[in-house]
Amino acid sequence: MDFILNEEQKLMIETARKVGEKFGPDYWRALDAEKAFPTECWQAICDAGLTGAMLPEEFGGAGLGMVEVALIIEELCAAGAGATLAQIFMLNPIFGGVSIAKYGTDKMRAEWLPKLCSGEMQFCMALTEPDAGSNSLELKTSATVEGNGWRLNGQKIWITGVPQSQKMLVVARTTPVGQIEKKTQGISLFMIDTKREGLSHTAIDKLGTNTIPSSQVFFDNVLVQGDELIGTLDKGWHQLLDVLNTERIVTTAGLIGAGRLALKLGADYANERRVFGKTPIGAYQSVQFPLAQHWAELEAAKLLNLKAASFFDNGLPFGSESNAAKLIASQAASAVAERAMQIMGGMGFSKEMHAERLWRDARLFRFAPVSEEMILNYISMANLGLPRSY
Amino acid sequence: MKVLVPVKRVIDYNVKVRVKSDGSGVDLANVKMSMNPFDEIAVEEAIRLKEAGTADEVIAVSIGVKQAQETLRTALAMGADRAILVVAADDVHQDIEPLAVAKILAKVVEEEGAGLVLAGKQAIDNDMNATGQMLSALLGWSQATFASDLKIEGEHAVVTREVDGGLQTIKVKMPAIVTVDLRLNEPRYASLPNIMKAKKKPLDEKTAADYGIDVSPRLEVVKTSEPETRQAGEIVPDVDTLVAKLKEKGII
Ligand SMILES: Cc1cc2nc3c(=O)[nH]c(=O)nc-3n(C[C@H](O)[C@H](O)[C@H](O)COP(=O)(O)OP(=O)(O)OC[C@H]3O[C@@H](n4cnc5c(N)ncnc54)[C@H](O)[C@@H]3O)c2cc1C
Numbered sequence: 007m008d009f010i011l012n013e014e015q016k017l018m019i020e021t022a023r024k025v026g027e028k029f030g031p032d033y034w035r036a037l038d039a040e041k042a043f044p045t046e047c048w049q050a051i052c053d054a055g056l057t058g059a060m061l062p063e064e065f066g067g068a069g070l071g072m073v074e075v076a077l078i079i080e081e082l083c084a085a086g087a088g089a090t091l092a093q094i095f096m097l098n099p100i101f102g103g104v105s106i107a108k109y110g111t112d113k114m115r116a117e118w119l120p121k122l123c124s125g126e127m128q129f130c131m132a133l134t135e136p137d138a139g140s141n142s143l144e145l146k147t148s149a150t151v152e153g154n155g156w157r158l159n160g161q162k163i164w165i166t167g168v169p170q171s172q173k174m175l176v177v178a179r180t181t182p183v184g185q186i187e188k189k190t191q192g193i194s195l196f197m198i199d200t201k202r203e204g205l206s207h208t209a210i211d212k213l214g215t216n217t218i219p220s221s222q223v224f225f226d227n228v229l230v231q232g233d234e235l236i237g238t239l240d241k242g243w244h245q246l247l248d249v250l251n252t253e254r255i256v257t258t259a260g261l262i263g264a265g266r267l268a269l270k271l272g273a274d275y276a277n278e279r280r281v282f283g284k285t286p287i288g289a290y291q292s293v294q295f296p297l298a299q300h301w302a303e304l305e306a307a308k309l310l311n312l313k314a315a316s317f318f319d320n321g322l323p324f325g326s327e328s329n330a331a332k333l334i335a336s337q338a339a340s341a342v343a344e345r346a347m348q349i350m351g352g353m354g355f356s357k358e359m360h361a362e363r364l365w366r367d368a369r370l371f372r373f374a375p376v377s378e379e380m381i382l383n384y385i386s387m388a389n390l391g392l393p394r395s396y
Numbered sequence: 397m398k399v400l401v402p403v404k405r406v407i408d409y410n411v412k413v414r415v416k417s418d419g420s421g422v423d424l425a426n427v428k429m430s431m432n433p434f435d436e437i438a439v440e441e442a443i444r445l446k447e448a449g450t451a452d453e454v455i456a457v458s459i460g461v462k463q464a465q466e467t468l469r470t471a472l473a474m475g476a477d478r479a480i481l482v483v484a485a486d487d488v489h490q491d492i493e494p495l496a497v498a499k500i501l502a503k504v505v506e507e508e509g510a511g512l513v514l515a516g517k518q519a520i521d522n523d524m525n526a527t528g529q530m531l532s533a534l535l536g537w538s539q540a541t542f543a544s545d546l547k548i549e550g551e552h553a554v555v556t557r558e559v560d561g562g563l564q565t566i567k568v569k570m571p572a573i574v575t576v577d578l579r580l581n582e583p584r585y586a587s588l589p590n591i592m593k594a595k596k597k598p599l600d601e602k603t604a605a606d607y608g609i610d611v612s613p614r615l616e617v618v619k620t621s622e623p624e625t626r627q628a629g630e631i632v633p634d635v636d637t638l639v640a641k642l643k644e645k646g647i648i
Contacts, residue, residue, distance in 0.1 A: 053587070
């Protein structure tokens with residue numbers, strides 16, 4: 007088995023590290039406090055050509071695979087951002103990019119993908135509703151035919167990145183539940199403007215990932231044009247899953263980067279801080295061992311994530327690997343950020359030391375985009391052949 | 397005009413250097429290696445000359461172990477047009493001395509018909525600060541060292557040099573060797589599209605023997621040792637105590 011990175015992959019990692027280091031932990035700390043979007047950082051990532059790594063070359067991408075995407079994101083996140091930067095990759099190249107590249111029209115591809123890669127356009131994705139989270143097939147948002155298009159009504163929640171995006175991928179019912187056999191039928195995808203009559207949104211006050219707002223979104227008779235449908239009418243569910251599947255690989259890559267950063271902050275502090283006499287606290291095994299434990303967990307999660315990415319790139323099923331990697335990475339990243347705070351004692355509680363921000367941000371990924379419990383449900387059924395418990 | 401840029405593979409500047417237990421040198425096994433930072437500045441300057449239309453072609457050259465191919469690939473990904481690898485060592489611990497490097501470079505310059513050599517002022521591993529100067533002597537070309545600004549004006553290069561106490565501007569006749577200092581420019585990073593393009597750019601592989609140059613060492617490293625660890629500081633309440641302490645230690 008070949009674990010050796012090729013020359014191009016090494017260079018990409020190097021570029022990602024350099025771009026990431028231009029926007030180190032202090033940059034993110036300041037933006038976190040201001041609740042401001044990392045505009046300059048995202049632009050630099052786009053300028054370096056990293057945004058479109060796995061999008062088609064003819065539309066401004068690099069035509070690479072998820073392995074490269076995972077390597078790039080990990081390195082960017084490890085340089086200072088932590089896990090939240092990976093979300094901007096989810097929103098743009100994944101939710102926007104993959105949906106358009108795979109299911110969009112030629113016109114959408116030609117017009118939007120180059121702008122996505124250059125940073126001129128941003129995207130968000132609206133699936134979750136107040137009564138449809140883990141049970142997303144319960145979604146109630148509806149699109150009813152009017153003329154050549156549709157009228158959209160309903161409510162979404164936790165939609166991330168709405169204010170800075172031009173486009174929103176909306177998941178809606180186009181055929182009511184009563185008229186279909188299975189709930190997976192009658193669902194369609196639309197790519198609409200975020201600024202449009204009848205569409206309103208309000209930001210949710212939240213614990214972390216403050217540089218990218220999450221909002222409640224209301225659709226009050228929003229007009230959808232006929233050419234804004236992405237994919238196949240009424241058959242959008244499986245196409246959506248196909249888009250969302252790669253999201254897990256991106257999430258995990260970000261968490262591994264965040265974990266590496268927390269490990270470094272913790273170890274650096276432990277090497278310097280002396281409490282009793284001349285011995286640095288890093289010499290105590292009770293300080294070392296948890297960090298060593300998390301290092302091992304993160305390495306294992308990284309390997310599993312790259313396996314998932316490599317399977318994806320080779321057209322093989324990768325669901326079990328990507329889910330399991332995300333499970334371990336989210337737990338390890340949360341735990342190592344928490345441990346870094348513990349190592350810093352009182353200073354760990356200070357925003358200046360960054361560990362608390364990494365901890366707040368990493369915590370999200372234990373229940374989103376998919377919760378630990380739902381991953382365990384999945385593994386129980388798909389890998390262990392156990393009955394569905396819900 | 398062709399610009400030749402020699403680039404050296406050195407221990408990454410972020411790596412905490414460890415001396416080998418036998419004191420024979422720095423441990424380079426499984427250590428991250430990168431392009432010498434001053435050479436990155438030289439590559440950047442060469443690319444800018446090409447972008448400005450002053451240079452037609454930028455050629456990167458590295459002399460050392462086979463792995464220096466990665467360093468050359470970095471130069472190509474930044475924007476150099478092609479690269480030449482001169483394999484002159486098998487062991488990563490074998491440093492090729494400045495004179496041997498300069499002799500090989502002189503041959504490459506002649507073979508390529510280069511009109512300008514842009515080199516780093518020194519390599520951060522052994523800080524020799526000699527290759528550029530030796531090359532200029534071997535070729536009989538002008539030299540301008542420690543450049544913090546470079547302009548090509550017809551038959552001349554106008555170079556601002558960082559010297560003790562300020563800046564000195566000199567005008568040298570082309571062809572010339574210019575060695576570059578830290579403040580000349582801020583090197584770009586390789587964008588993803590350029591990384592992919594670099595894969596297809598030509599990289600020739602040669603050996604020191606192809607140029608008839610003997611690279612066996614002339615210098616003997618007697619001993620390498622770690623710098624002394626810093627002593628713990630002491631906080632004093634006022635200037636008087638500070639002065640008293642300094643006197644006590646015989647510093648003033
Ligand atoms: C900051 C943030 C950003 C987000 N961004 C987006 C976005 O951009 N777009 C979007 O569409 N959505 C987004 N989401 C929504 C996210 O995907 C959902 O929060 C997630 O899917 C979980 O759904 P829920 O919150 O409704 O939890 P619920 O589904 O209500 O789950 C509550 C708890 O019950 C557990 N549970 C439920 N069913 C079972 C079961 N059968 N067995 C065991 N345990 C179970 C869950 O694991 C969880 O712990 C975001 C959420 C957050 C917090």
